[in-house]
Amino acid sequence: MKNPIADLNKIFDSRIRLGVMSVLVVNDEIGFNDLKQMLELTDGNLASHLNTLEQADFIKVHKGFIGRKTSTTYSITALGKQAFKAHLDALEKMIRKL
Template sequence: MNNPIANLNKIFDSRIRLGVMSMLVVNDEIGFNDLKQLLELTDGNLASHLNTLEQATFIKVHKGFIGRKTSTTYSITTLGRQAFKSHLDALEKMIKKL
């Protein structure tokens, strides 16, 4: 019997990282404050999860300015898109076997 969770990516175990990746799959890029508001998170909590995804090279950080205010946006990398799709495919296969 095959292990049903063997193909799941541990990075996506967190519902927050799952939420971030879901939003980035359907948006070219999204800002920190938008993510924070949509996911109802604190700055520190969101930053921690974004850092994990960035370290895995699943997301790319874009820092800039809008006027005098800093602006940080995030986009999904090709590797991140592939890893997330593989994770979702593994979840789907697992569900279909039940």
């Protein structure tokens, strides 16, 4: 029998990063505070996970304004989409036996 976990992406072992990606797959853009509230995280914790995803080129940051307020939003990259899909495929393969 083949190693069932070999194809899982280590970046997505984290529930938080998994959550961020799952949100970004269906939302073109999402703001820092929306994510923070949705995932119930402290700023520091969220920022560090976002940083990990950005380092991997899985998400992109956009700094802009809403009216006159600063606003940072995040979106998924093509690479991110691909990696996330591959991870889900690996997960599914692992449990499709059910």
